[in-house]
Amino acid sequence: MMDPRAWRRFRRNRGAIVGLALVGLVNAVAWIGPAFAPFDPSEQLEGGTDPQTGAPVPPGTHLAGRGTLWLGADEVGRDELSRLLAGTRISLLVAFGATLLAVALGVLIGILAGYAGGPTDTVAMRSIDLLQSLPFLLVAIALNRVIDRPDLWVLCLVMGGLSWTTLARVMRAKTLQVRELEYVQAARALGAPAARLLLRHVLPNAIQPALVLGTTLVAQMIIFESAMSYLGLGVRPPTPSLGSMLHSGQQWLTHQPVLVLAPSALIVATVFGFNLLGEGLRDVLDPKD
Amino acid sequence: MCSIRRTDAGLAKRLRASLLLGALVGAGCPSPPQGPRWQGAGSPTPRRGGTLVFHHESDVRGFDPHTSFDELSNMGIKLLFEGLLDYDADGHLVPRLAEAMPEVSDDGLTYTFRLREGIRFASGRPVTAEDVRWSLERMLHPRVGSPGLTFYTNLEGLDAYRDGRAQHIAGIRVIDERTVAFRLRAPDQTFLYAMAMTFANVVPRENVERWGAEVARHPVGTGPYVLESWEPGVRVVFRRNEHYWRPGRPYPDRQIFELNLSREPAFLRFLNGELDIIHRQSPADYLYLKRSPAWRPYWVQRPSIDLWGYAMNCELPPFDNVHVRRAVAHAIDRQRWARTRLYRIRPTGQPLPPGLLGYRPDLPHTQRFDLEIARREMALAGYTLRDPDGDGIPEPVLTVEMWIGEGPTGQVYGELVQSDLRRIGITVQLKPVSFPVYLRESGKPRTVQSLMTGWSQDFPDPADFLDILFHSRAIHDHDSENRAFYRNPELDALLDEARVERDRERRGRLYERAASIVARDAPWAFTFNSMKLDAWQPYVRDYRPHPVWDNYYAELWLDLPRRRIARQVGGGGTALAWLGWPWSLP
Numbered sequence: 044m045m046d047p048r049a050w051r052r053f054r055r056n057r058g059a060i061v062g063l064a065l066v067g068l069v070n071a072v073a074w075i076g077p078a079f080a081p082f083d084p085s086e087q088l089e090g091g092t093d094p095q096t097g098a099p100v101p102p103g104t105h106l107a108g109r110g111t112l113w114l115g116a117d118e119v120g121r122d123e124l125s126r127l128l129a130g131t132r133i134s135l136l137v138a139f140g141a142t143l144l145a146v147a148l149g150v151l152i153g154i155l156a157g158y159a160g161g162p163t164d165t166v167a168m169r170s171i172d173l174l175q176s177l178p179f180l181l182v183a184i185a186l187n188r189v190i191d192r193p194d195l196w197v198l199c200l201v202m203g204g205l206s207w208t209t210l211a212r213v214m215r216a217k218t219l220q221v222r223e224l225e226y227v228q229a230a231r232a233l234g235a236p237a238a239r240l241l242l243r244h245v246l247p248n249a250i251q252p253a254l255v256l257g258t259t260l261v262a263q264m265i266i267f268e269s270a271m272s273y274l275g276l277g278v279r280p281p282t283p284s285l286g287s288m289l290h291s292g293q294q295w296l297t298h299q300p301v302l303v304l305a306p307s308a309l310i311v312a313t314v315f316g317f318n319l320l321g322e323g324l325r326d327v328l329d330p331k332d
Numbered sequence: 333m334c335s336i337r338r339t340d341a342g343l344a345k346r347l348r349a350s351l352l353l354g355a356l357v358g359a360g361c362p363s364p365p366q367g368p369r370w371q372g373a374g375s376p377t378p379r380r381g382g383t384l385v386f387h388h389e390s391d392v393r394g395f396d397p398h399t400s401f402d403e404l405s406n407m408g409i410k411l412l413f414e415g416l417l418d419y420d421a422d423g424h425l426v427p428r429l430a431e432a433m434p435e436v437s438d439d440g441l442t443y444t445f446r447l448r449e450g451i452r453f454a455s456g457r458p459v460t461a462e463d464v465r466w467s468l469e470r471m472l473h474p475r476v477g478s479p480g481l482t483f484y485t486n487l488e489g490l491d492a493y494r495d496g497r498a499q500h501i502a503g504i505r506v507i508d509e510r511t512v513a514f515r516l517r518a519p520d521q522t523f524l525y526a527m528a529m530t531f532a533n534v535v536p537r538e539n540v541e542r543w544g545a546e547v548a549r550h551p552v553g554t555g556p557y558v559l560e561s562w563e564p565g566v567r568v569v570f571r572r573n574e575h576y577w578r579p580g581r582p583y584p585d586r587q588i589f590e591l592n593l594s595r596e597p598a599f600l601r602f603l604n605g606e607l608d609i610i611h612r613q614s615p616a617d618y619l620y621l622k623r624s625p626a627w628r629p630y631w632v633q634r635p636s637i638d639l640w641g642y643a644m645n646c647e648l649p650p651f652d653n654v655h656v657r658r659a660v661a662h663a664i665d666r667q668r669w670a671r672t673r674l675y676r677i678r679p680t681g682q683p684l685p686p687g688l689l690g691y692r693p694d695l696p697h698t699q700r701f702d703l704e705i706a707r708r709e710m711a712l713a714g715y716t717l718r719d720p721d722g723d724g725i726p727e728p729v730l731t732v733e734m735w736i737g738e739g740p741t742g743q744v745y746g747e748l749v750q751s752d753l754r755r756i757g758i759t760v761q762l763k764p765v766s767f768p769v770y771l772r773e774s775g776k777p778r779t780v781q782s783l784m785t786g787w788s789q790d791f792p793d794p795a796d797f798l799d800i801l802f803h804s805r806a807i808h809d810h811d812s813e814n815r816a817f818y819r820n821p822e823l824d825a826l827l828d829e830a831r832v833e834r835d836r837e838r839r840g841r842l843y844e845r846a847a848s849i850v851a852r853d854a855p856w857a858f859t860f861n862s863m864k865l866d867a868w869q870p871y872v873r874d875y876r877p878h879p880v881w882d883n884y885y886a887e888l889w890l891d892l893p894r895r896r897i898a899r900q901v902g903g904g905g906t907a908l909a910w911l912g913w914p915w916s917l918p
Binding site: 085086087092094096097098118119120275279280281290291293294295296297298299 | 616617
């Protein structure tokens, strides 16, 4: 399914390599990092706030017998570094979960609509029009309010359930194109059942755009997760996520900038990385575009 | 990158040079001023003139003293309206539109007020006793639906009036042009406080009838200012009331109320000299003010008369068990809370804030942090706490839901409760809700299991805390203020007795007993009373935070605000100002 020349093209694409490196880094932070976290990310440390002023202690503060807070503490005295590691994992988890759901929905609906045509196609396409005409964040907030359970999987469900539309359109277009190819026609003429046609002949041809769009979708999901958490609609406290850390850090911007800069840097790295990677993949997999 | 490789070396050098220059300019940019940008001129006596600019974080719906009941509208209402009574700068009741404090009959039932001479509405029409009656009757009319109703239920004939059986409230009698008498059904030590609330402010009938439902946007009163312009959601401008009765007052010609200005940008504008007074700061800005010696003379931090706590629903398990509630009340580490909140809160373990009648620092049954007691109470409630790994965190035995306000502050309090109650085996799940949802749902019985809540005084009397928050009368099917749904007949009787008691000392003792009962039964874990920091520019003079009204700016004066000169420079002036010029001005 992948062109052997693709990897060579990928290696020559500097953006894609940078993207891959960033994605690798962020994933390392998220999946390996928490194992090395110096503190429990939810523990409000006795020495985490200054006894005189009550302000969070600055980066590099050493707590006797406990270890060093390399990025300082947050406003209730929790270790910022440990929270950052745990928060990255949560943010990525939500982003991946939502993306998987969106890709699954998008591929399924797109291929079915494209292959079946007729009323199925019309209904699917008009629902996509409808969904795309709604402002994403507003609907997400409203849905979140209706479901009213600030949990990880709810967040995935809401975000994934709202962002499959672009992918479905692309998949449909691709399916329409593939459907008319001679070997697919031939397979049909030989009496292959629809399921086999779709799985063996249509899907492999349409999977490349799904890969590309899915990668950039992760970046979008990171942003949406941050936005939702920033609005207080994300994961349940005290579970950290990048967005919620930004949310509570903003009031400290002038006093302890690291509380804003650290989660921001990770958000930027993640989004930038996945976008670069996605674009690189597109260049590599589909040089015609 | 490619483009640079293709250009000649000279251009690259120039490019680098300009980057360097940029860095230099960046370094040369003024860091925020270390102190106030403008000083006062040093006038020894109050001067008239100038414009005061203040702000609030939200938008204001309107200025109707009879229906608005929030801090924000109140800031404008106190500039526009007045009532018979008010408070002086020390929080004592003083006559305002009334000539003197009212005559009270021997049975404590009749209060007779006499209006000052020569008082006019901003429209120019003289105020009469009839206006006083009409205003109160309007406020108490069912159609108006004023939240102030509860404070006046003791007026004679109120029910007949509200049911439509009487044209007027029998308990309000106009005796002559300037005299009006109020008669109560039973003696009530809070009646005069009620008369000082904005609900009892006097409004001109013709204005209300002219604007109808829109009257909140077209306020006319007897206050020191009148509404000049209103840019919805942006700012409201108040201009001096030419008919104001106090000679020479108010001092500033105008007051500008900037709306929807959240605290961080407001603070920057304050540092920049564009706001004259601020009343709320983010933690970082608060620390900046507290640490800056240059600002030290221009702020004051003062305790608010309020009460905050973790309210537990006494009708819902597990909080229907008094031992669980007591365990919670003793598990809250109030000192740690205060430290986390930068000492902007004062820990407390009882229902009355300091300064009120009935407050005693050594009140029996005061709640205090003591894990020993907390764990014992958990055992009494039937929960055995086991801590196999010995880290001080026992295995969870209970899970409760706690409602918190949306936003970082609500979350911090939620997380503080979470980490405190973990130590007595209670897992707290936080549920952030918006303020309207919080108000609506927590007022319904058997709905919200526990919540962070607070109460700020309407008037400086213990009845305003105990009656409202813990009397069973404050439990309804909707809009209960007793959000812990705590019922205790013994307490109810004590409070009812105290409300009518005319002997101050005896009354104080009754409230002490009541407060002690509430602390013991712990419908709330009482946590803190808050503090408020007001900061102002050096040229704002004679500003003293008012003990009852938050953000009350009617009495101050402006000492030749130099910034007005700077403003006249226009756009160029702003640019110069940005480069640091004004600080070199004398």
